[in-house]
Amino acid sequence: MADPKGFMSTPREEYPRRPVEERVRDWNEVYVPGALLPIIGRQADRCMDCGVPFCHEACPLGNLIPEWNDLVSRDDWRAASDRLHATNNFPEFTGRLCPAPCEAGCVLAINQPAVTIKNVEVAIADRAWADGFTPPSPPERLSGRTVAVVGSGPTGLAAAQQLTRAGHTVAVYERADRIGGLLRYGIPAFKMEKRHLDRRLEQMRAEGTKFRTSTTIGRDLTASELRMRYDAVVLATGATAWRELDVTGRELSGIHQAMEYLPFADRVCEGDLEVSPLSAAGKHVVIVGGGDTGADCLGTAVREGAASVTQLDIYPQPEEERDHDVEPWPTYPKIYRLSAAHEEARDLETAPAAHADARLFAASTLHFTGDARGRVRSLHLVEVDAGRRPVPGSGRTLPADLVLLALGFSGPDRHDGLIDQLGLALDPRGTITRDAGFATNVPRVYAAGDAARGQSLIVWAIAEGRAVAAAVDRALTGISSLPAPIGPFDRPMTA
Numbered sequence: 001m002a003d004p005k006g007f008m009s010t011p012r013e014e015y016p017r018r019p020v021e022e023r024v025r026d027w028n029e030v031y032v033p034g035a036l037l038p039i040i041g042r043q044a045d046r047c048m049d050c051g052v053p054f055c056h057e058a059c060p061l062g063n064l065i066p067e068w069n070d071l072v073s074r075d076d077w078r079a080a081s082d083r084l085h086a087t088n089n090f091p092e093f094t095g096r097l098c099p100a101p102c103e104a105g106c107v108l109a110i111n112q113p114a115v116t117i118k119n120v121e122v123a124i125a126d127r128a129w130a131d132g133f134t135p136p137s138p139p140e141r142l143s144g145r146t147v148a149v150v151g152s153g154p155t156g157l158a159a160a161q162q163l164t165r166a167g168h169t170v171a172v173y174e175r176a177d178r179i180g181g182l183l184r185y186g187i188p189a190f191k192m193e194k195r196h197l198d199r200r201l202e203q204m205r206a207e208g209t210k211f212r213t214s215t216t217i218g219r220d221l222t223a224s225e226l227r228m229r230y231d232a233v234v235l236a237t238g239a240t241a242w243r244e245l246d247v248t249g250r251e252l253s254g255i256h257q258a259m260e261y262l263p264f265a266d267r268v269c270e271g272d273l274e275v276s277p278l279s280a281a282g283k284h285v286v287i288v289g290g291g292d293t294g295a296d297c298l299g300t301a302v303r304e305g306a307a308s309v310t311q312l313d314i315y316p317q318p319e320e321e322r323d324h325d326v327e328p329w330p331t332y333p334k335i336y337r338l339s340a341a342h343e344e345a346r347d348l349e350t351a352p353a354a355h356a357d358a359r360l361f362a363a364s365t366l367h368f369t370g371d372a373r374g375r376v377r378s379l380h381l382v383e384v385d386a387g388r389r390p391v392p393g394s395g396r397t398l399p400a401d402l403v404l405l406a407l408g409f410s411g412p413d414r415h416d417g418l419i420d421q422l423g424l425a426l427d428p429r430g431t432i433t434r435d436a437g438f439a440t441n442v443p444r445v446y447a448a449g450d451a452a453r454g455q456s457l458i459v460w461a462i463a464e465g466r467a468v469a470a471a472v473d474r475a476l477t478g479i480s481s482l483p484a485p486i487g488p489f490d491r492p493m494t495a
């Protein structure tokens with residue numbers, strides 16, 4: 001800690017966002033390029049280098065946060081990069097996308113704004129790339145063992161990088177035409193530009209990881225063929241089976257799942273399409289679901305030029321401040337948060353009625369009505385109380401030409417036959433069952449990430465990938481020095 005009184009003299013200052021009117025005209029990240037570095041040293045100086053750093057405990061990766069805060073405040077970027085990469089394969093992803101449970105757990109957050117840990121992380125990661133501190137790190141010797149990783153999201157990529165660096169020959173199989181899982185198709189470019197993903201993939205290729213795209217395991221290659229070819233198989237297939245909304249009118253055209261809608265926008269950014277076939281341009285859009293996926297639909301619809309956008313959340317509007325009795329520090333509280341997309345909706349006044357940031361809370365969808373051609377035209381809703389009972393007289397109708405369902409995901413997709421071909425045991429939620437060593441009920445087959453944990457976060461996915469790699473390495477060689485930051489049954493800190 002270069003300045004022991006930094007937290008008293010320096011107020012929290014975050015990475016500034018570009019003006020709303022400017023950023024909604026493009027798909028680039030919302031931040032002002034170059035604006036972070038000049039402020040980040042003083043921000044890192046706010047860290048108190050706590051004897052018991054709760055930030056570190058709150059992060060599933062066990063990131064060495066006080067250490068890299070100290071190194072940044074001392075301007076030692078190379079050492080900061082080394083410490084950062086010691087626990088995280090892809091800090092440029094988490095530094096952009098993580099909701100930062102570490103900041104909720106920061107000791108400063110007990111009575112003042114937390115250290116801007118996520119901003120420090122992304123500053124180090126970007127500086128490391130700019131200054132060449134992250135060259136490929138191929139293994140010195142090959143083990144002669146082979147591993148197939150199925151799925152190329154953050155779990156599969158972290159597992160593949162760890163196993164490749166440990167000397168195993170690793171091939172990543174992906175059913176999509178590009179590598180990246182939800183980082184590629186799903187998470188919008190305005191949250192993380194795809195060039196960050198491409199740069200990591202280049203590094204991984206140079207280290208020796210092989211990538212096989214447009215290959216669905218279960219269809220293009222059977223599960224048993226894969227088991228025969230490889231010494232171990234890691235399933236990192238995600239939890240992409242979406243939840244449905246069973247109400248009258250669901251069959252009308254113009255009602256789509258968020259994950260049918262979002263990937264088209266990514267394809268426009270990739271240059272595959274000129275315009276999304278589901279573009280919101282000129283349409284009245286209603287997003288059903290108040291979570292982050294819904295917010296991603298909101299930011300996308302705003303950029304596509306929607307006539308209006310409303311996001312429905314069945315939960316009541318959260319409080320601005322943490323309720324210390326219900327969700328005490330250092331847990332991650334459910335409080336009112338204004339994402340970049342909500343800020344855009346608020347400033348552009350895109351909601352048809354006066355909902356400051358496009359969100360309508362405590363709103364439950366009753367049914368849809370359409371026109372003579374079977375196209376959705378309206379969404380009918382009612383306000384609900386805390387017990388989700390309709391509030392009498394609260395019914396209302398919203399214009400809706402495009403409805404996006406963002407209701408979460410129930411578990412791994414079963415359409416490709418992989419789960420049934422292997423005879424994998426599933427838990428009651430539909431996710432893949434594994435033991436304390438990440439092993440499924442099928443010999444030499446391991447499961448990690450959302451496919452086994454259920455819908456989660458990038459930071460957990462990377463932690464899962466690192467941990468399953470350690471388990472596989474140990475099974476293949478009898479011993480492993482790879483770190484295992486979490487066990488399969490670890491969960492986020494709650495009260």
Ligand SMILES: Cc1cc2nc3c(=O)[nH]c(=O)nc-3n(C[C@H](O)[C@H](O)[C@H](O)COP(=O)(O)OP(=O)(O)OC[C@H]3O[C@@H](n4cnc5c(N)ncnc54)[C@H](O)[C@@H]3O)c2cc1C
Nearest residue numbers: 151153154155175181182217237238449450456457458461
């Ligand atoms: C729209 C959206 C936005 C999100 N935003 C954030 C965010 O901002 N921050 C955050 O922390 N988390 C976010 N999340 C959650 C986060 O993206 C996931 O928790 C994370 O991607 C899970 O990683 P994974 O590798 O386990 O699975 P995924 O990223 O889902 O990757 C699984 C991959 O497996 C492939 N696959 C599946 N079956 C097969 C098969 N049979 N053969 C070959 N390939 C197969 C899939 O095509 C996919 O590419 C978001 C989720 C969504 C849906």
Ligand code: SF4
Nearest residue numbers: 047048050055106107
């Ligand atoms: S809890 Fe906050 S102040 Fe303490 S070491 Fe972590 S980042 Fe620094």
